[in-house]
Amino acid sequence: MGSYTDRETGRQLHAAAFQLDEYLGDGTSWTTSLRLASPYRAEQTVLFAEQDADHRLFELDAAADWPEVPWIWLDLEHHRGETGAIVRPGSPRLVRDLLAAVExxxxxxxxxxxxxxxxxxxxxxxxxxxxxxxxxxxxxxxxxxxxxxxxxxxxxxxxxxxxxxxxxxxxxxxxxxxxxxxxxxxxxxxxxxxxxxxxxxxxxxxxxxxxxxxxxxxxxxxxxxxxxxxxxxxxxxxxxxxxxxPPSYPLVRRVLARGSAEQSAARRRPQVPPAMPQPTLFPDPAEQTLFPTPTESAPSLDRVPDTEPPMPALAEGVESAEANRVLRASLTLGGIDPSAIGLATVPADQRLLEVERRALQDLLIRSVKAAQAAESAATTGTVLKLAEATTEIELLYAEIDDLTQQLGEEQRSQAELEYVRTERDVATIDLSDSERDNERLRARARWLESELTRHQVHLAGVEPPDDFAPPEIPASIVEVLDFASARLPNLEIGATSDAAAGLDVHPRAEHWAFKIWKALAALNSYAEARKSGQWSNSFLAWCLEPPSGGKAVPATWAAMSESETTNTMPKLREARTFTVPRAVIPAGRLYMPAHVKIQQGGTPCPRIHFHDDTGGATGQVYVGYVGDHLPTANFK
The missing domain is CATH 3.40.30.10 (Glutaredoxin)
Known part of the structure; x- marks a missing residue:
């Protein structure tokens, strides 16, 4: 989750992202990702006037597209395991629940x-x-x-x-x-x-x-x-x-990335220990101390008043004046000035020596505590700087992740663009072939018109009779098959409507329908010529040099055989085996390697598989399959 406020306009953007990963027993998994954006305009923009934008990491571009209304973007991904079945996509139940809950x-x-x-x-x-x-x-x-x-x-x-x-x-x-x-x-x-x-x-x-x-x-x-x-x-x-x-999607994604980085930094931020209080080397007047304060009736270090109660007997090994001098020298070497503590001038006065010793020891303890407090403050400062550096690193990593995601999306867009370019190239080749065929036919028509004119038959600009007019070809491949069955008597089209209908949902279906009609019409014209004895060669030879008046397709469309691998692998042969009348073969099913390539590449890649029985018992051409490219050793 994340939020962002545009300080100049007071606009606020709240965004959230959720992801659900589901792993199934068959090795497949589903990933549901949901992102939502909710814009909001604050009433008081003066609250956000002070802003040090120059020193803020991950600052967003306020000029980016700002969402005008809340929106939700949901992605559903299916990852199929090695043994998992192919699953068709559909709308997740979450989407239906959301649409039922909100308008x-x-x-x-x-x-x-x-x-x-x-x-x-x-x-x-x-x-x-x-x-x-x-x-x-x-x-x-x-x-x-x-x-x-x-x-x-x-x-x-x-x-x-x-x-x-x-x-x-x-x-x-x-x-x-x-x-x-x-x-x-x-x-x-x-x-x-x-x-x-x-x-x-x-x-x-x-x-x-x-x-x-x-x-x-x-x-x-x-x-x-x-x-x-x-x-x-x-x-x-x-x-x-x-x-x-949506246009505001990049802005929302950056808000989410920054929010995730800030949360991650907060989780990783080390606990800062409380700073130790900085003690004073010399106590306040109200503080209990061994060192005599000015308000005490402190004895002079050169005489002890007669009214002072006697000091208890000192234990064995009591500090001597020499020991106090060593302690005073140690403090001086440690950088601590002990001159504020008076020096006992009567070496034999054990009470004065004890007062001096305790004052020196009190100063030493306070000095040690002051050093510890200074070290603690330094450590706290280091920890705070480390926490700030950690936050900055997290934000930078989030920036990198966001840019990496943008790069991945750019690469996917490039891949999609490359696919579109391939489709365009294929279409361009088809268009070029059609234009060449069209120009060749126009040239032939002009020549025939000139020949007729030379023989005093003037037909230039005269529309042909209805019998010679091209039929109105259906835009649906399934309808083309029905159309061909009714109009092409030398063809027998098998039960292939299901496979053909699978092509009808593709955007290029109308283009394929026209090319499939051309191929079927060419097969029918070829079969008619074989029956009448006007042609005795193969369909490929027919397409290479079609006789006058014969309908044909470019020879590059026709393939009379399959590869050796396809011919020998049982599964691939079975995919190309279709039903024919028992007059053709007693088994009633026949392997059909001959095919017409409706498209030279891409996906889908339509094919027509047929059997030429024009030299057999029936004299017909049997179309066993019209649909997408059948599987090969390298294509499933």
């Missing part, structure tokens, strides 16, 4: 773990949330699905619970609400037909890139079935891991 908001958007049903009369309020510039969490909107109303409600309710605190789930319960929503957001941002759409922060009514707000079709959710909640939850939670912390 949490993100801008104007209420944060809740409940599903929000928005009727037609409240669509305007929903749009206000969506277009709020201060919103930092996604909003997931479900449209009514007449085919699976109850299933969708259960799915949306479970999703709202799982993403509490990092997203808000909204359902339009009927067609009237869905129609009102479409009118408010416009055709570029609408969602309909039982689909779900995730609206990211920064949404504007004139959205320049509406497709970044992903749509998940009802068909994909039905294909995922019970896994749909996990897939959508993973998509939403992956967005939360990339969310930046």
């Amino acid at each position: 949490g908001t993100d801008g104007s958007l209420p944060l809740t773990s409940d599903l929000l049903d928005i009727t037609a009369g409240h669509v305007g309020e929903l749009c206000g949330w969506l277009f709020d510039a201060n919103r930092r969490v996604p909003v997931v909107v479900f449209t009514p699905d007449p085919q699976a109303t109850d299933e969708q409600h259960r799915f949306a309710t479970r999703l709202a619970r799982d993403v509490a605190g990092v997203a808000v789930v909204v359902r339009l319960p009927d067609a009237a609400a869905a129609a009102a929503f479409s009118r408010h957001v416009g055709p570029h941002l609408q969602v309909y037909g039982g689909a779900m759409r995730t609206y990211l922060p920064g949404l504007t009514p004139q959205e320049l890139f509406p497709r970044r707000h992903r749509v998940l079709s009802a068909a994909t959710m039905r294909a995922l079935r019970s896994r749909s909640a996990n897939a959508v939850r993973d998509q939403v939670l992956s967005l939360s891991t990339r969310r930046t912390s």
